[in-house]
Amino acid sequence: MDIGAIWQLIILNPMINILVVVSKFLFNSPGLAIIVFTVIIRLAMYPLTRKQLQASKKMQDIQPKIQELKKKYGKDPQRMAKEQAALLKEAGVANVGCILPMLIQTPIWIALYQSIMRILATAPEELLNLSQHLYSSWSVVFPAVPLNSRFLWLDLGAPDALYILPILVGGTMWLQQKMVTPKVADPQQQSQSQMMLVMMPLLFAFMTLSFPSGLALYWVVSNIVGIVVQYFVTGWGGLADMFGRNKADVSKSPKPSSESKLPPAKQIDSTARNVTADSQKTEKRKPIWKIWK
Amino acid sequence: MRTCVGAKNQVKIKHKLLLTTVSVLVLSMLVVSGCVGGVSSRGWAGGIVSDGILFAASMNGKIIAIDAGSGEILGSPVQLVVQSSGGLSCLPSSCGGGATTSAVVIYSSPVVQNNIVYIGGSDGKLHGYPFIDNTLRTNPEWLYPKSGSLSGAIIGNIVVVNDSIYFATANGNVYALNAEDLSEKWAQPYEIGSKVWSAPAVEGDTLYVGSLNRKLYAIDAIAGTLKWEYEFDGAINSAPLVYNGKVYIGDFSRHFYALDANSGQLVWEFPSADKSADNPQNWFWAKPVVLNGVIYAPCLDGNVYALNADNGSLVHRYVLGDSISSSPVVIGDTIAVATTDLYKKTGKVYIIDTLNKTQKELESFAEGINAPLFAYNGVVYVHTTKDNLYGLNPETHTKQTFSLSTVK
Numbered sequence: 104m105d106i107g108a109i110w111q112l113i114i115l116n117p118m119i120n121i122l123v124v125v126s127k128f129l130f131n132s133p134g135l136a137i138i139v140f141t142v143i144i145r146l147a148m149y150p151l152t153r154k155q156l157q158a159s160k161k162m163q164d165i166q167p168k169i170q171e172l173k174k175k176y177g178k179d180p181q182r183m184a185k186e187q188a189a190l191l192k193e194a195g196v197a198n199v200g201c202i203l204p205m206l207i208q209t210p211i212w213i214a215l216y217q218s219i220m221r222i223l224a225t226a227p228e229e230l231l232n233l234s235q236h237l238y239s240s241w242s243v244v245f246p247a248v249p250l251n252s253r254f255l256w257l258d259l260g261a262p263d264a265l266y267i268l269p270i271l272v273g274g275t276m277w278l279q280q281k282m283v284t285p286k287v288a289d290p291q292q293q294s295q296s297q298m299m300l301v302m303m304p305l306l307f308a309f310m311t312l313s314f315p316s317g318l319a320l321y322w323v324v325s326n327i328v329g330i331v332v333q334y335f336v337t338g339w340g341g342l343a344d345m346f347g348r349n350k351a352d353v354s355k356s357p358k359p360s361s362e363s364k365l366p367p368a369k370q371i372d373s374t375a376r377n378v379t380a381d382s383q384k385t386e387k388r389k390p391i392w393k394i395w396k
Numbered sequence: 397m398r399t400c401v402g403a404k405n406q407v408k409i410k411h412k413l414l415l416t417t418v419s420v421l422v423l424s425m426l427v428v429s430g431c432v433g434g435v436s437s438r439g440w441a442g443g444i445v446s447d448g449i450l451f452a453a454s455m456n457g458k459i460i461a462i463d464a465g466s467g468e469i470l471g472s473p474v475q476l477v478v479q480s481s482g483g484l485s486c487l488p489s490s491c492g493g494g495a496t497t498s499a500v501v502i503y504s505s506p507v508v509q510n511n512i513v514y515i516g517g518s519d520g521k522l523h524g525y526p527f528i529d530n531t532l533r534t535n536p537e538w539l540y541p542k543s544g545s546l547s548g549a550i551i552g553n554i555v556v557v558n559d560s561i562y563f564a565t566a567n568g569n570v571y572a573l574n575a576e577d578l579s580e581k582w583a584q585p586y587e588i589g590s591k592v593w594s595a596p597a598v599e600g601d602t603l604y605v606g607s608l609n610r611k612l613y614a615i616d617a618i619a620g621t622l623k624w625e626y627e628f629d630g631a632i633n634s635a636p637l638v639y640n641g642k643v644y645i646g647d648f649s650r651h652f653y654a655l656d657a658n659s660g661q662l663v664w665e666f667p668s669a670d671k672s673a674d675n676p677q678n679w680f681w682a683k684p685v686v687l688n689g690v691i692y693a694p695c696l697d698g699n700v701y702a703l704n705a706d707n708g709s710l711v712h713r714y715v716l717g718d719s720i721s722s723s724p725v726v727i728g729d730t731i732a733v734a735t736t737d738l739y740k741k742t743g744k745v746y747i748i749d750t751l752n753k754t755q756k757e758l759e760s761f762a763e764g765i766n767a768p769l770f771a772y773n774g775v776v777y778v779h780t781t782k783d784n785l786y787g788l789n790p791e792t793h794t795k796q797t798f799s800l801s802t803v804k
Binding site: 107108111188226227228230231233234235237239245246248 | 437438440480498503550591593610629630631632647648649650677679681696697719721738739766
């Protein structure tokens with residue numbers, strides 16, 4: 104059995120069949136099924152997402168210290184790596200902390216994406232292929248297909264003719280990105296992150312112009328759930344500055360959890376991160392990590 | 397000062413790198429997300445042999461005439477094209493896609509009437525080309541509609557009966573035209589309002605057509621008005637078979653039915669019991685055939701169900717293994733059936749001996765078979781998913797091969 108067959112057997116086929124059944128019981132509406140299923144999957148992934156977000160936040164928090172290390176040991180890569188490893192260890196940040204949850208989640212998102220594309224089956228070839236993914240023992244799935252592609256003003260198998268979804272996809276993605284984009288002192292990094300902040304939502308909005316609405320609906324719901332989860336895990340993040348809620352954000356910042364190995368200095372770091380709006384100010388300040396040391 | 401300029405250059409280089417990264421990311425995402433990946437519509441037209449000339453439609457929108465006896469390509473193929481967004485086809489033309497022409501995707505098999513070859517395209521047009529002096533002519537071209545296109549693609553086969561052409565469009569309109577001049581026979585098309593991907597069947601003055609909305613419609617072929625309709629549990633993609641006063645059809649609920657052709661009353665249903673080892677395990681997709689009072693219903697579960705036409709009892713189940721999406725063809729007392737492994741994209745052609753209730757593999761291919769089979773002079777013609785047309789002779793075990801896409 105090759106990897107493709109295993110992928111279908113373990114991940115893709117269960118998702119497709121569940122989506123069809125959910126759709127059947129939600130008033131024969133694949134639109135509702137996509138919404139409900141996306142929310143369920145995102146909530147099921149919450150522990151992983153939270154770990155990822157927390158790890159990312161810790162990484163952001165120690166960025167000033169890493170910058171300091173770079174300044175100090177930039178010309179000695181070995182020493183730099185050693186010091187950085189020590190810093191990460193001390194802060195309780197595992198290198199795989201950000202990547203591992205993302206690696207586990209990625210196949211699930213790909214499968215969800217593929218499932219949605221397959222159940223919408225807009226061409227005869229796609230419908231024919233869908234027949235091979237259905238469970239013969241689930242009598243409900245065979246008569247349920249093809250699914251009714253109408254949902255609100257949308258034909259889920261075709262792009263949104265009113266261009267509402269592209270705006271929603273771009274808007275929600277920008278919000279989510281804005282929340283996670285760290286405020287960095289380095290103007291070069293700042294300009295790069297600003298470019299990414301704009302480019303990705305624009306790219307997805309542009310793609311939505313020609314993609315099936317069902318897929319765009321999934322992106323919108325996924326982004327909205329992501330924003331909510333993000334808020335509860337790390338607060339408003341980059342959005343706080345926009346609305347002048349720095350203080351609120353600081354007070355909203357999660358208290359160090361008992362499982363966190365981050366030393367008490369973390370609180371100081373969080374504050375420091377908010378104060379680093381002006382890089383020059385930061386440079387004039389005595390490095391926080393030195394105080395902590 | 398030098399340091400400052402150097403730093404600026406460095407920033408510029410980094411910006412360029414970033415832009416390159418973003419561009420690569422954009423392209424990768426377009427590819428990964430299905431712009432050029434995924435299952436694309438390629439079509440699966442069958443063919444027809446008329447007066448020894450074989451007409452077939454390729455997957456790149458060509459209609460080709462071949463001498464069935466010698467295998468010689470006759471004249472130049474006719475290329476069907478449609479205005480569409482260009483380059484990356486998923487990009488809207490308003491956003492850089494750019495309008496251009498592309499080949500028409502063809503699912504509908506060609507038909508011939510009075511030396512005119514008719515074919516329906518996914519461009520929402522019925523095309524007709526005269527075949528004169530062994531050459532397909534593009535002038536004059538019969539077209540319906542004469543300008544613009546219908547609001548839906550023509551996916552199912554078109555049917556020619558008594559100088560009339562019948563077909564349905566994917567958006568659920570059924571049309572009847574006079575073959576002579578492609579004028580409309582009905583005051584207006586019959587509007588089903590749901591997807592129709594299958595061919596109609598015409599018997600006497602009634603047209604039968606199934607829809608993905610789970611209904612079978614009987615329409616007056618002369619007036620274009622509804623006679624009756626019947627709703628099944630599952631969607632219908634198969635063309636109906638009309639035989640001995642009954643309409644035979646299978647659906648997506650994995651059942652096969654016989655209805656009274658006049659009244660639309662259910663006569664029998666297979667399987668009658670819900671739990672049996674012989675029950676179909678997938679959709680009925682391809683059109684059934686009839687031979688000696690037995691209906692042969694191909695199923696995507698890899699079986700051909702031989703059913704008594706009168707009472708629906710199971711006469712025999714031919715286990716072929718892979719999905720049967722291509723309509724079989726009757727040759728004497730045998731039936732040629734094609735199967736496809738939809739995952740591996742491989743195909744096989746079997747010959748079913750209906751007298752001895754046996755089957756044997758005729759040929760296997762490293763390509764799938766979705767197009768309906770057709771036969772002439774004992775030769776079975778198979779149009780594969782790699783756009784090859786094979787002529788297989790079960791008696792002599794000879795094979796003709798035509799690569800349709802490369803015909804010039």
